[in-house]
Amino acid sequence: MQGHLSAIADAVEGLCDSDLTGLSDDELTDTMRRLEKTLRRASVVGHNLIVETVERSLPGKLGHKSLNKLLIGVLRISAADASVRVTAAKALGTWHALSGQSIPADLPETAAAQRDGDIGADHARAIREAIRKIPHAVSSSDVTAAEQILAELARSATPEDVEKAGHTLLAHLNPDGNLTDERDRKRLRGIRLGRQVQNLMTPISGHLDPETRALLDPILAKWARPGMNNPDDPESPTGAAEHPGVDRDQLAAAAGRDTRTAPQRNHDAFKEALRALLASGILGSHRGLPVTAIITMTLDRLEHATGVATTASGGTLPIRDALTMAQRSHPVLVLFDHNGRPLHLGRSKRLATADQRLALIAADGGCTRPGCDAPATMTAVHHIHDWSKGGATDIDALTLGCDGCHALIHDGPGGWHTRTAPEGTEYAGHTEWIPPPHIDPDRKPRVNHRHHPKVILERARRKANAHKYADTMSRREQPQRPTGSDGADEIP
Template identity: 55%
Template sequence: MRSNDGFVTQRAADPLLIAVAGLLEQPLTALCDDAVTDLLRDIEQAARMLTTMGHRLIVEASDRSLPDRAGEKSLKAFLMHTLRLASADAGSRVNAARSLGTWHDLNGDPVESQLPYTAAAQSAGAVSADHARAIASVMKRVPGSMSNPEYEAAEEILAEFARTGSPDDIPKIGEAILAHLDPDGRLTDDKDRQRMRGINIGHQRADGMSPIHGDITPALRALLDATLAKLARPGMNNPDDPESPSGEYEFINHDTLAAAAGRDIRSAAQRTHDAFTALLQPDTSLDELGSHRGLPVATILTMNITDVERAAGVATTATGGTVPMSEALKLAERALPFLVIFDHQGVPLHFDRTKRLATPAQRMALVAALRGCTRPGCDAPASLCATHHVTDWIKGGPTDIDNETLACDRCHALIHDGPGGWKTVALGHDSKYPGRTAWIAPPHIDPTGTPQVNHRHHPGELLANALARLRARNEHERRQHREWLRTLERPDTDAA
């Protein structure tokens, strides 16, 4: 670029543009498979880091009033016309910069980002713009403000998960955090839920179809989920498959169901529809629904004794939902209770068995303790999981509660000794999570092979850990501040 005095000066982005141009000219056929995977990772990391640079430039453009100088009415319009962006894209970038950028007050002093942990992760290239948007969407619903430790802890949890998880999973993590932060219904209480409940079935159209929509209470959801987990399972009650299992549910052959599931091309919504059709048939008896993955088809509620005593908080279900304690206690009035006792680490006590298949008591203990699939990032509830031997049965692994965990069908299939296979290990007593099942990802996902546990079904422990770190950091800062004040009060011996 030629300056006013005639000299050629280098633009700030010239080294970047030259490097990218050189990279585009490189042939890829000479790269081995691992090199292609590494290059994909590196390019993605660089693109994410450049997104942070984009936030800085948007802040700088605002501080310099560049939109006003260009005759534009807003930052969004400035970006649309300067970079030839679509309206939605320009608006999204401005919103992201407001949440993740470092802005300045009237005195020119920097103001901390609204989402500092997410901003730091994106600056390091660990999270994408989609991650950041999902986190910002969740944080809008978190009660409190940026000065609230629980608010800060929630953002830290989401940002930490985003470093290894998918943006699609962040809303689910957010829902779990919100349920934990609002266990007593401060955001919506029982009266609100009863007011909002309702199912509307619209008029039948000329084609015979009828629309349906509405809102159901947590209690109804818990009751329905337990039944649909079996009746809407792939392969079940398929009207397009004459060999699809139905009817005498107690005596369904496993191989027959597996074969039917392989032929099942229905969507989840279609399976749910067909499950309701089967449930409401005149010859269907709830007593004949049999079992699902070794347990009776029934709503399974797990409650904390402290929450029961104070009639507050929430109970968790085997299908991944939550039920306010007031409704859970009503459901439990006519239920058959099971008592499962855990040690101080939350691990169920031993059930020594020599058979390969887990007993109903063992599975009940796993449901209560683990709540869902243990592979990091997976949100499949316990109702969709099989019992998995951490050390495989054929390799001498016993059917003891110490060697059992939950894994959904999709994740279970990922465990093998071949290329791309996952491995599972039980963490020892010197670990941060003793007794828990950790998964080791294949090298193309995690080259370090670090065992990781799944926190998706335990938002409380994530929140507690984050709050502990924040309290420790704040206490350290207070100690430093007190020490600094003491130094001001001491006489200056050197000067004396």
């Protein structure tokens, strides 16, 4: 194995240093094809490594909650990438029974095509998605035939072509759409919230099961009625249209002014329903705090009424929207001064456990383990120095950690440790996590900047300026080359 890896490294080194200008047009495209085929085949090795890692129970031995967490820690890849790799390995890898006998892959023809280098990860993903959507009522022989057809097509087509062919196959296998049963609905249900994009909007998609749809329809019928809950109309009634407190004439007048589309009315109704749910208090508490919106902002942004505020769940919203929310009773507003010191916690009682958590939410933003993007709503308060070993429950000795990362802190193999960065260091006062040897043999302390992107940008800017300054000084210190009488360089 080591010899093969060394050969790959040497080959890649040679390819990186190769001069491509001497290749003809045909040779250039042929090189692209050969390299792509090799990279596709290499992904099979990745599947086998994941299989071996699982069958050795290596994540548990090294203190990781899941295989995904191990891949993220060892390879420094994104959570999405780790999920994609694990999913692919489950369907395409060669697994083994307890006896050691190989188990055929879930998608054997697809696995063979990838091993041959004829298809890539996107082809395989398109095939998996098509097979996943086939109803359980379809016979196994038909499912096997469908996978064979798609895998063969993928050897000579694009992933988009495979996706379209998958839709055609689904229509052929279930032309009347009547083969879907309860198992399929349970498998397909879900609501996906995407990441906030640059305009602060969040994409949402998914599938509702029949019961959820039946529950949602009457809510939208009352809350999304024309004229109701219109944020652009200050005289628009709020809440449910059939509520006794709603003035019928006022509603009729608001409906006449309502120019929103049906999707926009659904959105506004959904927002108002969530606002009413949070204000009701029926959700109780979550990790020691009432279930509510927790908003943090800095003093300079408040003074200028520009920029964005952050929420405990990791989201962002414009300052004006944050101030509007703060006028209501249920959100908690945390205000920081220019130096990051809390000025206002939106609370009237003295500092207590709940208020300590509020301060940590505002200061840490989420789990402090490097690489973890769990927002504050998914974390617990953690003693930087273990309470059982004399750690104090003081605000400067506490930090936030999600349940999965908190479990990584132990004295056994693969255990992480935490400490507060000492004075005089770059991130003094921040929580440092010391990784186990299999993550970093040098065990260099790390700080999580996922929840503070401005810190990362500032650090990158300083490094870029330092490199630029060093390059400038290096050029100045280099001796000038002597030139001939005609200005040309002299040849020694």
